[in-house]
Amino acid sequence: MKRRVVNQLAVVLLGFAAFGGLVPLARAADEAPDALVKRLSDEVLASIKADKAIQGGDTNRILALVDSKIMPNVNFQRMTAAAVGPAWRQATPEQQKRLQDEFKTLLIRTYSGALAQVDEQSISIKPQRSAPTDTEVVVRTEIRGRGDPIQLDYRLEKTPGQGAGWKIYNLNVLGVWLVETYRSQFAQEINSKGLDGLITALSDRNKTNAAKKG
Numbered sequence: 326m327k328r329r330v331v332n333q334l335a336v337v338l339l340g341f342a343a344f345g346g347l348v349p350l351a352r353a354a355d356e357a358p359d360a361l362v363k364r365l366s367d368e369v370l371a372s373i374k375a376d377k378a379i380q381g382g383d384t385n386r387i388l389a390l391v392d393s394k395i396m397p398n399v400n401f402q403r404m405t406a407a408a409v410g411p412a413w414r415q416a417t418p419e420q421q422k423r424l425q426d427e428f429k430t431l432l433i434r435t436y437s438g439a440l441a442q443v444d445e446q447s448i449s450i451k452p453q454r455s456a457p458t459d460t461e462v463v464v465r466t467e468i469r470g471r472g473d474p475i476q477l478d479y480r481l482e483k484t485p486g487q488g489a490g491w492k493i494y495n496l497n498v499l500g501v502w503l504v505e506t507y508r509s510q511f512a513q514e515i516n517s518k519g520l521d522g523l524i525t526a527l528s529d530r531n532k533t534n535a536a537k538k539g
Contacts, residue, residue, distance in 0.1 A: 427527035
């Protein structure tokens with residue numbers, strides 16, 4: 326079950342990288358959050374099924390896609406800050422940048438190998454309970470394929486100004502929020518070795534993952 330959940334999470338996390346930048350800003354600003362998630366999810370699944378390099382876990386290609394495409398649809402700074410917790414406010418700009426870079430690499434390298442498992446999945450959006458004036462919402466989805474359906478929920482915030490629109494900042498798989506999971510892990514490292522210790526630990530883990538992939 327855990328392996329299958331990771332596979333489904335990988336589809337969505339890495340898929341946004343492939344399609345996040347293809348929507349004109351005007352459309353992204355006007356698009357409802359559930360419509361955004363549905364459209365991206367459908368496009369993601371179609372793309373992964375057709376891309377042998379991504380299915381094979383080509384990390385460099387995936388990282389490049391994340392760098393160029395993911396930011397329009399994910400508030401990754403908020404995601405990283407929430408995972409780091411209160412210590413984020415004491416981090417220098419350089420430390421914050423390192424934390425974001427290493428956390429992103431960790432997510433990509435952790436889940437990239439699972440993309441080879443994508444086959445006949447499809448996405449359905451559950452009815453949403455929100456008001457037009459809401460600035461934060463949860464979009465609940467169900468991924469169907471082989472085996473039991475997987476519940477995958479998204480937390481999104483509405484952002485103003487340039488690049489306005491709905492942005493994802495957390496994911497929930499079967500009742501477990503991604504950010505909270507990493508926060509407990511990061512807190513242990515910060516308490517024992519500080520922020521620089523966490524950065525070093527993430528960097529070392531990424532190097533180990535890269536060596537295994539190699």
